[in-house]
Amino acid sequence: MKINLKRLNNNYHFETKNERGDVVHLDNKSEPDPQGASPMELLLMGIAGCSSIDIVMILKKQQVELEDLQVEVEGTRVDGAIPNVFTGIHLNIFLKGDVSAAKAKRAVDLSLDKYCSVAKMLEKTATITYGITLNEEVIN
Structure with a gap:
């Protein structure tokens, strides 16, 4: 690369x-x-993109097609710290489609806990948390 x-x-x-x-x-x-x-900001875009690719891939392997996937990411840093790294990152993941809550949660868990290389790098300095909304209902 x-x-x-x-x-x-x-x-x-x-x-x-x-x-x-x-x-x-x-x-x-x-x-x-x-x-x-x-x-x-690019780092936050990176974790959003990396996890989204994983989520889509995991669900496709289970023959689940999403209608929509959106992610909002917020990073927190300590003011005045040098270097000023992220100490917390929270992702709100919005999924839409004919997918069970269990499959949606499992796909997100697998992405952020195992597969997303960006998350694995950022977790060295930041606590990564997430929420999942499936078809406009909060499931996590």
């Missing part, structure tokens, strides 16, 4: 590109008009 980064202005706006040519813009969130996500 290889990523290239290129500075785009005299401040903190960067363009990153992977080997396939996919582009992600980064910026410092304290800029007046940021032109991309901050690196810490």
Whole structure:
């Protein structure tokens, strides 16, 4: 895996590109008009994406097709700490479809406790928690 980064202005706006040519813009969130996500926001996007891929894959193996999957992620950090790592990460996972509560919970548990590489890395500094809403009913 290889990523290239290129500075785009005299401040903190960067363009990153992977080997396939996919582009992600980064910026410092304290800029007046940021032109991309901050690196810490990208970590939260990463855990949302990684766990979502796992959840879909696990349910597909069980021949369950979701109608919709959405995730809200909130990270907490200690103000003024250097480095200012995440100490807590909470994911709210919203699933919609013909799936039992047990299968939904099992897929999320497997993802965040075993398969999601991003979660496994971030759990070294942050307590990772989650809630699951299935068809608009909270199940966890």
